[in-house]
Amino acid sequence: MKLTISSAAPTRIVCLVAVLGTVGLLPWLSHRDPALTVLRARSAEQEATEEALSAIRADLGLDAGPLALLRSWAVGLLRGDLGTSWVSGTDVLPSVVAGLQVSLGLMGAALGVALVVAAAPAAPVLVRGRGSAGAFAAMLAAVPEFLLATVALLVCGVWLGWLPTAGWAGPEYLVLPALALGVPAGGLLGRLVADALPAVLDERWVELWRGAGVSRARIAGAALRRVLPPLVPQFGMVAVGLTGGAVAVETVFAVPGIGRGALGAAKSQDLPLLQGSVLALLLLGLVTGAAAVGVRRRLLGPALRDAGLTLPPSRPVRAHPAVPLTLAAVLLLTIGGGLLRDPYTVDTAARLAAPSWAHPLGTDALGRDVLARLGHGAASTVGTAAAICALSLLVALAIGFLPGVAAGAADIANALPPVLVGILVVAATGPGTAGAALAVALISWPALSAHAAALVQEVRASAFLTAQRAMGATPLWILTRHVLPSVAAPVARHALLRLPGIALALASLGFLGLGARPPTPEWGLLLDESRAYVERAPWAALAPAVALALLAGLAVSGAAALPGRGAKARRTTGAAPRKEPSVAV
Numbered sequence: 001m002k003l004t005i006s007s008a009a010p011t012r013i014v015c016l017v018a019v020l021g022t023v024g025l026l027p028w029l030s031h032r033d034p035a036l037t038v039l040r041a042r043s044a045e046q047e048a049t050e051e052a053l054s055a056i057r058a059d060l061g062l063d064a065g066p067l068a069l070l071r072s073w074a075v076g077l078l079r080g081d082l083g084t085s086w087v088s089g090t091d092v093l094p095s096v097v098a099g100l101q102v103s104l105g106l107m108g109a110a111l112g113v114a115l116v117v118a119a120a121p122a123a124p125v126l127v128r129g130r131g132s133a134g135a136f137a138a139m140l141a142a143v144p145e146f147l148l149a150t151v152a153l154l155v156c157g158v159w160l161g162w163l164p165t166a167g168w169a170g171p172e173y174l175v176l177p178a179l180a181l182g183v184p185a186g187g188l189l190g191r192l193v194a195d196a197l198p199a200v201l202d203e204r205w206v207e208l209w210r211g212a213g214v215s216r217a218r219i220a221g222a223a224l225r226r227v228l229p230p231l232v233p234q235f236g237m238v239a240v241g242l243t244g245g246a247v248a249v250e251t252v253f254a255v256p257g258i259g260r261g262a263l264g265a266a267k268s269q270d271l272p273l274l275q276g277s278v279l280a281l282l283l284l285g286l287v288t289g290a291a292a293v294g295v296r297r298r299l300l301g302p303a304l305r306d307a308g309l310t311l312p313p314s315r316p317v318r319a320h321p322a323v324p325l326t327l328a329a330v331l332l333l334t335i336g337g338g339l340l341r342d343p344y345t346v347d348t349a350a351r352l353a354a355p356s357w358a359h360p361l362g363t364d365a366l367g368r369d370v371l372a373r374l375g376h377g378a379a380s381t382v383g384t385a386a387a388i389c390a391l392s393l394l395v396a397l398a399i400g401f402l403p404g405v406a407a408g409a410a411d412i413a414n415a416l417p418p419v420l421v422g423i424l425v426v427a428a429t430g431p432g433t434a435g436a437a438l439a440v441a442l443i444s445w446p447a448l449s450a451h452a453a454a455l456v457q458e459v460r461a462s463a464f465l466t467a468q469r470a471m472g473a474t475p476l477w478i479l480t481r482h483v484l485p486s487v488a489a490p491v492a493r494h495a496l497l498r499l500p501g502i503a504l505a506l507a508s509l510g511f512l513g514l515g516a517r518p519p520t521p522e523w524g525l526l527l528d529e530s531r532a533y534v535e536r537a538p539w540a541a542l543a544p545a546v547a548l549a550l551l552a553g554l555a556v557s558g559a560a561a562l563p564g565r566g567a568k569a570r571r572t573t574g575a576a577p578r579k580e581p582s583v584a585v
Contacts, residue, residue, distance in 0.1 A: 015412035016282055022424060023278050024070040027062070027269050029424065034062055034269045041087045041268035060086055073275060082279075083272035096276040099258035100284070102168055106250075106257060107243040109178035110185065114238065117186025121194040125201070126220045139549040140187030144504055146248035147545050149180035150531055153252060158535075166254040177253045181246055185238050191497060192234060196227035229299045233450040236292035237410075240285045247420075259420075266423040278420065282412055289410070296454070324558040331550050338375015343368060343521040352537040362539040364529060370543050373521035377544075380516065381523040382551060384437045385503035392445040392502075393495040397488060399445075400452025410446035410453075418443055418505050422514040433522065436515035440505045444498070451494055455487045500552035507548070523547065 027034035035056040036048055046052065057063050061072070076083055082092035117140070156176060157165035163175050200206070200223045209219050243258070250260035262277035264270075337360070347367035355362045361370040399409065422439040429435040507524030509515040516522035518529075523544040530540035 011409055012286060012412060015409050016286075019282060019412060019416065020275060020279065021070060023275055024073065024271065025066050026266065026274065026424060027271060028066050030269065032269075034271075035060070037269040038086050041270065069271070073272065077279075082276040085270055085273045087268055087270045087273075092272045092276040095261065095273060096258065096280050099256060099261040099277065100280050102255060103243045103246065103250075103257035103259060106174060106177055106181070106246060106255065107239060109174045110181035110242045110246075111239055113178050113182025114186035114189055114242075117183055118190035118193060120186075121190035122197065125194045125197045126223065139553045140183065140190075143184050143187075143549065144507060144527060144545055145180050145184055145246075146252055146531070147527055147534075147541055148183060149177065149249045149252040150534055150541075152176045152180055154535055168255050173253075173255075177246070177249050177255055180249045180252075181242050185242060188497070188501070189231075189235065189238060192231055192494075193224070193227065195493070196231065197223060200226045225299060229296045230451065230454040232292045232296045232299070233289070233410075233454055234447060236288045237447050237450065240281075240288050243281070243284060262420055263423070266420060278416070281416065285412060324554055327550050327554040327557065331547070331554060334371070334547070335375045335378045338369075338371045338373070338378075341369050341372030341375070343372040343376040344519055345369070345372075352533060352540075354537075355539055361543045362537060364526075364537070364540050365533055370526070370540050373526055374523070374543050374547060377521040377523050377526060378547070380433055380520070381503055381506060384433065385499055385506060388437060388441045388444055388502050389495055389499045391441060392448055392498070393492060395445045396448030396452045396491060396495070397484075399449045400456050400487060400491070402453075410450045413443050413446045416443055418509065422509045426514050433516045433520070436506055436509040439509065439514070440502055444502050444505070447498065448491055448495055452487055452491045455490060459486045496555045496558075497552075499555045500548055503551060504548060507544070 027037075030037075033053070035053040038056055038060070039046060039048055039052060061069060073083055080093075082096060084090065085092055085095065153165050153176060156162045164173050165176070167173055206219060206223070209222075246255075246257060247259040247263050249255070250257045251263070258277050258280060262274060262281070265274035265277060345368060347363070350359070350363050350367040351365055353359055353363040353367070359369050359371065361374065364370055364373070418440060421443050422436060425439040425442070426432075426435045429438065503523070506515060507522075507527055509524060515524050518525060526544040527541060530537065530544075534541045
């Protein structure tokens with residue numbers, strides 16, 4: 001444990017400095033004249049003469065170079081001064097504090113919604129004592145937040161007039177953004193908890209407590225306490241993600257949060273405001289990560305320190321093969337039917353046509369066949385997401401065996417909004433699928449690595465491995481036969497649950513104009529292009545959204561339908577089940 005603590009702090013410091021340094025280089029990475037960008041942000045009508053640009057460079061100190069600006073900003077930071085906005089000329093600190101307060105309020109409301117939604121898949125497991133394949137919860141987690149925000153705005157704000165549709169002036173303005181953010185997050189958290197509960201409810205102590213007449217509510221509380229320690233970091237990461245990663249939702253509802261502020265600062269190259277916003281998000285991630293570590297240690301008690309943990313046996317929930325087969329058949333038929341059509345043919349006479357025999361999923365605003373665009377966009381969206389998911393799994397397993405490094409790096413990476421990382425990457429590489437893929441890959445591994453690190457710590461601290469060491473087992477034997485199998489399988493199932501989220505992150509970057517460029521039939525672009533007319537032609541937006549949900553259900557139910565290696569070995573040898581954690585999907 002001492003190694004974990006000592007290695008986590010330097011890792012956090014190094015990652016923090018690296019991120020802030022990279023952000024400080026944005027004006028020079030973008031290959032655009034920052035003076036021209038700032039001039040346009042200040043006044044779109046002012047003529048960009050050489051004299052005006054030279055005055056801005058001298059005023060901002062751009063001629064001194066990025067290192068001088070970074071050094072000046074760091075010196076000011078030590079005095080508690082975040083600098084002055086390049087665009088508005090106001091102090092950055094009040095703007096950052098105001099944006100952070102708004103985002104924290106939205107995070108709290110969204111987290112409340114997420115916990116309520118998470119209870120839906122977890123409560124039946126506590127009542128019945130057995131889980132399900134979790135396809136529905138996975139589909140819920142794959143609902144695009146920005147699409148849910150747009151639909152909620154139209155239905156509850158415009159059609160019914162129940163709630164305000166934009167701004168931030170009271171508690172009622174929280175409701176729709178919190179729902180848009182909380183529902184997918186709740187599906188993810190509920191799935192994680194529901195998958196971990198069945199193995200715990202099969203343990204001997206549950207049977208003894210029931211025989212002794214202990215109330216069901218107390219048993220449920222004890223079971224939740226048993227499964228939560230490895231999942232606490234995931235809850236913390238979801239909370240931080242709801243703060244900085246809500247850029248698309250904040251944009252739809254015009255919420256003045258820190259994520260939207262960072263996006264605007266990045267686009268206008270307002271470097272001091274961008275640096276202050278990123279610093280606030282990173283500090284929030286560090287504080288949340290430290291709090292998660294404290295809660296986890298509190299839940300585990302002295303057993304983690306004394307190597308006295310008894311881990312629940314692994315019992316992944318099995319799905320009936322018909323579930324993934326049905327979902328796969330629907331997806332393949334849809335994609336295959338789309339591949340037989342031309343996704344680029346424009347027919348203005350058939351604009352926004354409803355589904356028909358000629359166009360089974362209707363047409364978009366240019367009369368292009370939605371089925372064709374959905375099918376041709378599957379390769380870039382799903383294929384790229386699968387590659388990123390596999391890479392993230394390998395990185396997570398490698399870093400997970402260094403829990404201190406994993407915790408420090410994950411806290412920093414998770415605090416960065418995907419959109420902001422996308423802007424930095426796109427500034428260097430230009431917009432496109434490759435840049436979006438690189439941006440998502442850079443921030444897709446923290447949740448998996450934190451999960452792997454938590455499992456590694458608990459497996460190493462288990463009484464079972466203590467006995468193995470006492471019997472003379474070599475470190476290599478323990479690693480390959482016990483630790484790695486106990487960690488790899490749960491994290492791999494977790495990675496499958498993240499696959500639709502990765503596809504959704506790619507879609508979000510496309511939605512904000514940072515991914516593939518038109519007329520590429522990428523699913524994010526389909527969602528973005530259909531948002532303006534979702535009221536008139538909802539099928540154009542529902543098609544990629546339903547496809548993402550089907551992909552989520554297929555990934556999770558497909559993993560649940562495959563028999564695990566350990567289960568197969570026990571059927572053939574009759575061996576007793578091995579103690580290993582079962583806290584992932």
